[in-house]
Amino acid sequence: MDATALDVAHLLAGGMVLISFLLLYQDRMFALLNVFALHAIVLAASVAWQAHIQNAPHLYVPAAIALILKGIIIPVALHRVVIRLGIHRTIETVGGIGPTMLLGMGLVALSMVVMLRAAATADPLAREDLAFALSVLLLGLLMMVTRRNAVSQIVGFMSLENGLILAATGAKGMPLVVEISVAFSVLVAFIVIGVFLFRIRERFDSVDVQALDVYRGEQR
Amino acid sequence: MTPLAVALWSIPALLCAPMLAATAPRWSAATRRTYGACFALCFIVLVAAFVHLVGARNTAASLHLPIGLPWIGAHFRLDGLSAFFLVVVNLGAAGASLFAIGYGEHEESPGRVLPFYPAFLAGMNLVVLADDAFTFLVSWEFMSLSSWALVVAHHKDPDNRRAGFIYIMMASFGTLALLLAFGLLAGGSGGYSFTEMRGTTAALPGLVLLLVLLGAGSKAGLVPLHVWLPLAHPAAPSHVSALMSGVMTKVAVYGFIRIVFDLNGPPAWWWSVVVIPLAGITCVLGVLSALMQHDLKRLLAYHTVENIGIIFIGLGLALAFSAHKMPAAAALALTAALLHVFNHSLFKSLLFFGAGAVLASTRERDMEHLGGLIHRMPLTAFTFLTGCVAISALPPLNGFVSEWLTFQAILLSPDVPSWGIKLLVPAVGAMLALSAALAAACFVKAFGVTFLGRARTGAAQTAQEADRFSLAAMFGAAALCLLVGILPGVAIDVLAPAVEGLVGARMPSQSTISWLSIVPVAESRSSYNGLLVFVFITMSTLVAIEIIHRFASRAVRRGPAWDCGFPEPSPATQYTADSFAQPIRRVFGEVVFMARERVDMPAPGNAQPARMTVTQRDPVWDAIYSPISGATSVAADKLGYLQFLTIRQYLSLVFVALVVLLFVLMLVMLVWT
Numbered sequence: 028m029d030a031t032a033l034d035v036a037h038l039l040a041g042g043m044v045l046i047s048f049l050l051l052y053q054d055r056m057f058a059l060l061n062v063f064a065l066h067a068i069v070l071a072a073s074v075a076w077q078a079h080i081q082n083a084p085h086l087y088v089p090a091a092i093a094l095i096l097k098g099i100i101i102p103v104a105l106h107r108v109v110i111r112l113g114i115h116r117t118i119e120t121v122g123g124i125g126p127t128m129l130l131g132m133g134l135v136a137l138s139m140v141v142m143l144r145a146a147a148t149a150d151p152l153a154r155e156d157l158a159f160a161l162s163v164l165l166l167g168l169l170m171m172v173t174r175r176n177a178v179s180q181i182v183g184f185m186s187l188e189n190g191l192i193l194a195a196t197g198a199k200g201m202p203l204v205v206e207i208s209v210a211f212s213v214l215v216a217f218i219v220i221g222v223f224l225f226r227i228r229e230r231f232d233s234v235d236v237q238a239l240d241v242y243r244g245e246q247r
Numbered sequence: 248m249t250p251l252a253v254a255l256w257s258i259p260a261l262l263c264a265p266m267l268a269a270t271a272p273r274w275s276a277a278t279r280r281t282y283g284a285c286f287a288l289c290f291i292v293l294v295a296a297f298v299h300l301v302g303a304r305n306t307a308a309s310l311h312l313p314i315g316l317p318w319i320g321a322h323f324r325l326d327g328l329s330a331f332f333l334v335v336v337n338l339g340a341a342g343a344s345l346f347a348i349g350y351g352e353h354e355e356s357p358g359r360v361l362p363f364y365p366a367f368l369a370g371m372n373l374v375v376l377a378d379d380a381f382t383f384l385v386s387w388e389f390m391s392l393s394s395w396a397l398v399v400a401h402h403k404d405p406d407n408r409r410a411g412f413i414y415i416m417m418a419s420f421g422t423l424a425l426l427l428a429f430g431l432l433a434g435g436s437g438g439y440s441f442t443e444m445r446g447t448t449a450a451l452p453g454l455v456l457l458l459v460l461l462g463a464g465s466k467a468g469l470v471p472l473h474v475w476l477p478l479a480h481p482a483a484p485s486h487v488s489a490l491m492s493g494v495m496t497k498v499a500v501y502g503f504i505r506i507v508f509d510l511n512g513p514p515a516w517w518w519s520v521v522v523i524p525l526a527g528i529t530c531v532l533g534v535l536s537a538l539m540q541h542d543l544k545r546l547l548a549y550h551t552v553e554n555i556g557i558i559f560i561g562l563g564l565a566l567a568f569s570a571h572k573m574p575a576a577a578a579l580a581l582t583a584a585l586l587h588v589f590n591h592s593l594f595k596s597l598l599f600f601g602a603g604a605v606l607a608s609t610r611e612r613d614m615e616h617l618g619g620l621i622h623r624m625p626l627t628a629f630t631f632l633t634g635c636v637a638i639s640a641l642p643p644l645n646g647f648v649s650e651w652l653t654f655q656a657i658l659l660s661p662d663v664p665s666w667g668i669k670l671l672v673p674a675v676g677a678m679l680a681l682s683a684a685l686a687a688a689c690f691v692k693a694f695g696v697t698f699l700g701r702a703r704t705g706a707a708q709t710a711q712e713a714d715r716f717s718l719a720a721m722f723g724a725a726a727l728c729l730l731v732g733i734l735p736g737v738a739i740d741v742l743a744p745a746v747e748g749l750v751g752a753r754m755p756s757q758s759t760i761s762w763l764s765i766v767p768v769a770e771s772r773s774s775y776n777g778l779l780v781f782v783f784i785t786m787s788t789l790v791a792i793e794i795i796h797r798f799a800s801r802a803v804r805r806g807p808a809w810d811c812g813f814p815e816p817s818p819a820t821q822y823t824a825d826s827f828a829q830p831i832r833r834v835f836g837e838v839v840f841m842a843r844e845r846v847d848m849p850a851p852g853n854a855q856p857a858r859m860t861v862t863q864r865d866p867v868w869d870a871i872y873s874p875i876s877g878a879t880s881v882a883a884d885k886l887g888y889l890q891f892l893t894i895r896q897y898l899s900l901v902f903v904a905l906v907v908l909l910f911v912l913m914l915v916m917l918v919w920t
Binding site: 077121134137138140141144145165169171173174175180 | 905
């Protein structure tokens with residue numbers, strides 16, 4: 028494998044870690060969604076690059092899913108949900124942004140130490156890809172933990188899931204990658220729908236849509 | 248089809264049996280169809296298993312089905328031992344199904360019983376046939392869960408709910424212990440089929456024994472793990488009680504024998520030192536607890552504990568003899584245990600059928616509200632009496648044979664070179680003798696208070712004889728009790744292949760001995776002839792009757808019962824169950840159960856009734872169960888806080904756990920490299 032291929036793969040995976048930090052830093056809703064779209068697009072590029080250098084055309088499927096579903100459809104849908112439900116445009120965080128960033132750096136260091144030692148015998152491409160993927164995963168989890176707002180928790184979950192896809196595609200010859208990515212996409216879609224319903228319940232104490240009728244003044 | 252194929256095909260057939268109920272127009276038709284189908288299926292499997300046991304001479308048939316875990320599948324095997332237990336299971340199941348064709352009509356909520364009953368039967372059959380740890384544990388748990396559903400069938404009663412709760416806790420605990428035992432047996436190589444376990448020796452065979460004692464012992468009812476049993480067995484409908492007490496405890500004994508004798512390699516000398524005293528204590532505590540009861544079904548359930556003790560004494564002796572390379576003696580002890588397994592399944596089913604018939608016709612389980620039923624239900628009374636005689640180990644019925652064989656094995660113990668066993672076994676023999684005597688007292692009480700004397704309540708006065716299906720089941724079981732009692736040699740010979748496969752020897756063949764006698768060791772030591780005893784008892788009774796009637800009047804006279812000189816003969820002045828048990832309670836109960844009697848005598852001139860209160864405590868419950876259940880409740884209360892966190896807090900728990908684990912991994916790697 029030539030050095031350029033390795034470098035590009037590292038660039039894209041490292042870019043995802045960087046964008047995960049950007050996600051942690053955002054304190055406004057729309058900016059968060061935009062950065063998440065960027066996260067998904069870089070993931071798509073990374074997976075597509077892996078498909079190219081591994082000569083594995085089936086990996087273009089997860090790349091396309093990442094690009095279309097998580098890069099376009101979900102951010103647009105969440106934009107509309109945020110506007111329609113009138114969710115606070117600023118994000119309430121637990122603890123300050125600064126300590127969270129420091130903690131995130133600690134997590135990246137931890138995942139590097141663990142992964143580079145644990146997979147010392149693997150080939151360098153897979154090993155460092157796995158280290159980046161674990162960092163992305165931990166940062167996504169950290170984001171879910173330090174946000175009070177449901178939409179930013181979804182975004183955290185989806186970035187975590189991006190980390191998983193990155194790990195799955197980075198290791199050469201891993202079976203069922205396409206199926207896993209499809210399954211995760213379905214899961215994400217359900218969670219988005221679920222949170223949407225939760226918002227309705229918080230507001231009206233019920234997920235029963237008929238409860239809305241009372242507020243519109245309609246009588247059955 | 249081979250017997251194994253017949254047995255395995257019967258399992259999907261049993262699971263489909265409730266569909267017959269679903270298509271029936273009424274509950275009564277559904278009841279009859281389901282139990283009829285169960286009876287037919289169990290009878291077929293019974294015949295198949297018997298054919299294998301008698302015909303195959305301990306050759307094993309095995310089968311590998313590609314169901315269950317991928318790449319592993321399910322292994323099934325039918326050898327002498329499993330064929331014998333298949334006979335026990337299906338004989339009990341066929342009897343219970345036949346009984347239930349009639350008894351099921353009285354069921355209040357048949358929809359809660361019919362679906363689970365065939366599943367319970369299927370589960371017990373599967374446990375006996377399983378030949379790998381996964382299949383065994385899944386079937387075991389299936390058996391536990393379906394029987395749990397039957398225990399809580401009448402869930403409106405809070406006592407039944409509590410019984411169900413304790414039962415499911417103990418059942419899960421037992422399965423956990425068995426799971427760990429199988430893990431140890433499989434060892435590092437992870438060979439979970441029984442064939443592989445037989446080939447290798449376990450890492451810690453002693454620990455395996457203790458875990459199996461916990462797992463199978465809690466299901467069988469060994470003290471101190473027996474507490475759930477007298478609660479759960481009576482709570483189920485009576486035919487299910489018969490199955491749980493008569494058959495399911497035997498499946499647990501099968502699990503113990505299969506693992507300890509077959510899979511766990513050669514026994515160490517100290518194993519029997521653990522098993523035998525435990526079994527002796529189980530015997531005595533079981534029968535003493537049974538004596539203190541006045542609920543008929545609970546009395547029977549406690550008595551199951553005693554019989555499990557007798558079986559485990561036989562098994563413990565077999566372990567002791569095997570460990571000291573005395574295969575002939577081990578074969579005698581194991582034959583005694585297996586024969587008692589068979590006998591107990593017969594007469595305990597019979598007695599529970601009788602209790603069920605009484606319950607169905609009077610709606611009463613409390614003996615203090617019964618009495619005089621021999622006039623209203625003569626046939627039930629006759630079969631119940633047969634069961635009582637059998638379980639009290641009186642000749643010529645079958646209970647005597649197996650207890651006598653157990654005593655013969657005990658008498659061989661002085662030949663064991665180990666001094667510990669030499670001193671221990673006679674003490675346990677004394678406990679066995681004590682419990683046999685107390686069992687007789689217990690069943691004098693059970694039969695006398697329930698069936699003799701005068702009716703204590705209106706319900707007992709207007710009782711009706713049981714229906715013909717129930718009577719057929721009871722008479723069948725009673726006839727088998729007598730048959731095994733007078734032909735014990737045949738039973739011993741049938742058991743020989745199962746015994747030979749486990750301890751490498753068999754009892755001397757009894758079929759060559761003239762006049763149907765049995766000779767366990769040698770003619771000079773001891774022999775028993777059930778037929779002779781039976782003929783003698785019958786002849787002497789007939790002769791006595793003839794003489795009395797010849798020299799006295801033939802007329803039957805009915806006069807007033809003697810009233811002890813009291814002018815007002817209320818039925819409440821009769822001997823009660825509690826008053827019958829009082830002497831034994833004073834002798835043993837004050838120590839074992841901390842029984843205290845208090846008499847409140849009103850002052851002279853005060854017209855209030857005198858009152859006598861008896862309080863007793865269960866030492867096992869106080870010492871083991873109360874602290875554990877208390878600690879469980881406290882822990883559950885504290886942990887209940889975790890049920891009401893926000894999503895973010897739950898996520899934080901996951902996050903912290905993940906980071907800590909990664910950190911530990913990192914430290915481990917830093918230290919190692």
